[in-house]
Amino acid sequence: MSSFVSRESDPNGRQFYCRKEKSLGVLCTNFLRLYDSGGVDSIGLDDAAARLGVERRRIYDVVNILESVGVVARKQKNRYLWKGFEAIPRALEGLKEEGFRKNFSAFASCNSAKVTNENENEGSSSSKTEGQDNSSVTSKPENKREKSLWLLTQNFVKLFLCSDVDMITLDNAAALLLGDGHNSTAMRTKVRRLYDIANVFSSMNLIEKTHHPDSRKPAFRWLGWRGNNGPVTSLDLKQPNKRIFGTDISNYNMKRNKGDSSIDWNSNQKENVPVIIRCKDLENDCNENKPDQHTKHSSKCVEFGPFTPVGVQTVSDSKNKIVSRIQDLERLAFTYHPQYNNQVLSDLFGHYVEAWKSWYVEVAMKEKTQKRS
DNA sequence: CCGTCCCGCCATCGA
DNA sequence: TCGATGGCGGGACGG
Numbered sequence: 211m212s213s214f215v216s217r218e219s220d221p222n223g224r225q226f227y228c229r230k231e232k233s234l235g236v237l238c239t240n241f242l243r244l245y246d247s248g249g250v251d252s253i254g255l256d257d258a259a260a261r262l263g264v265e266r267r268r269i270y271d272v273v274n275i276l277e278s279v280g281v282v283a284r285k286q287k288n289r290y291l292w293k294g295f296e297a298i299p300r301a302l303e304g305l306k307e308e309g310f311r312k313n314f315s316a317f318a319s320c321n322s323a324k325v326t327n328e329n330e331n332e333g334s335s336s337s338k339t340e341g342q343d344n345s346s347v348t349s350k351p352e353n354k355r356e357k358s359l360w361l362l363t364q365n366f367v368k369l370f371l372c373s374d375v376d377m378i379t380l381d382n383a384a385a386l387l388l389g390d391g392h393n394s395t396a397m398r399t400k401v402r403r404l405y406d407i408a409n410v411f412s413s414m415n416l417i418e419k420t421h422h423p424d425s426r427k428p429a430f431r432w433l434g435w436r437g438n439n440g441p442v443t444s445l446d447l448k449q450p451n452k453r454i455f456g457t458d459i460s461n462y463n464m465k466r467n468k469g470d471s472s473i474d475w476n477s478n479q480k481e482n483v484p485v486i487i488r489c490k491d492l493e494n495d496c497n498e499n500k501p502d503q504h505t506k507h508s509s510k511c512v513e514f515g516p517f518t519p520v521g522v523q524t525v526s527d528s529k530n531k532i533v534s535r536i537q538d539l540e541r542l543a544f545t546y547h548p549q550y551n552n553q554v555l556s557d558l559f560g561h562y563v564e565a566w567k568s569w570y571v572e573v574a575m576k577e578k579t580q581k582r583s
Numbered sequence: 584c585c586g587t588c589c590c591g592c593c594a595t596c597g598a
Numbered sequence: 599t600c601g602a603t604g605g606c607g608g609g610a611c612g613g
Contacts, residue, residue, distance in 0.1 A: 229611055232589065255602090267591070270604055287597090287602065358604075380587095399606060405588055428586080 235409035237264055238272045242281070242414065251292040253282060271359065275410045278363040279305075298435045302371065309368035362387065362400075363407050370417075370432035379422060379429040380404040 230236070240262050245253060255273070259266045273290055276282045280301025282290045365387050369378065384400035385392065392400075408430055411417040415433055422429040 229589070402588065
């Protein structure tokens with residue numbers, strides 16, 4: 211559908227495809243940022259797809275996942291309602307309750323029980339987690355929901371909420387959620403979906419990727435929603451840990467090479483969003499030794515968005531240096547200020563710049579106090 | 584090599 | 599019949 215593509219290019223103008231920038235997690239971050247910035251609470255799928263520069267199909271993915279934790283709610287065909295992050299705690303409560311009612315906790319210890327769709331005895335009391343206004347949601351789609359991403363997501367969440375597992379590998383989760391009679395194909399498929407979900411959740415800081423202490427295998431730990439750590443602003447939305455990207459809130463980009471990598475310089479594209487600054491492997495530079503405390507932000511090293519300050523890891527830099535670097539970067543930012551045609555993008559960029567500035571100052575201050583002590 | 588997961592085909596649904 | 603929805607898995611990417 212969307213064949214208009216704006217893409218990244220290197221200084222020579224060559225285009226390249228970057229998978230990282232197209233992940234669901236990134237898309238989700240952008241999505242949340244877009245609608246969290248206030249104003250609109252009605253989300254048109256086409257509109258979202260257009261603004262974020264992705265195919266409609268991908269919007270379904272994020273929206274379905276977000277819906278299952280209450281952030282959005284389906285309103286009508288093609289339209290969702292933005293409920294915001296405030297809706298998360300209640301949704302999680304609902305899931306937890308429902309999970310216990312359904313004896314979900316049994317899974318933690320015994321994986322033989324199959325987590326089926328909860329259609330059966332759910333009856334007409336739609337199993338949607340939101341109490342208030344799901345009036346517009348038809349009661350019909352339960353059958354379709356059976357295998358849906360929506361339900362899988364909820365079950366995945368329940369896995370954490372209704373048991374004392376603190377960490378789970380996706381393989382395990384898939385096995386648990388599939389129950390007994392699963393073949394390897396089903397497993398593969400399920401795991402793929404769980405990766406999708408995990409990406410979205412990671413980008414919201416609902417879960418965090420770690421490694422299982424014993425098996426060394428990648429696993430996910432539930433962080434939950436930090437209710438009272440202040441309202442979640444768009445700035446709190448973390449850039450995905452693994453998938454740092456450097457550009458664009460819109461995902462217009464090269465398609466993955468499939469033999470034909472013909473550059474799709476379509477003319478009716480919207481804004482050409484230029485590359486700003488590409489961050490590189492920031493993770494490496496973060497301090498590690500944080501194995502166990504999992505307070506939301508502190509459990510990880512600082513996560514930088516697109517405008518990661520160069521060399522920020524050298525915590526011993528003098529404040530002067532920082533200040534002058536701020537100036538440098540401001541100059542740089544000015545030089546490379548993208549010419550967005552789209553007001554939203556333009557606003558967001560401004561937002562970024564502001565956020566970045568204040569963040570940088572904060573770091574500078576912290577560093578100062580650190581040195582004192 | 585293998586874990587990750589993008590991408591889009593196409594089945595299904597609902598009007 | 600047709601547009602909306604979204605399951606599904608091939609195979610690309612990247613560590």
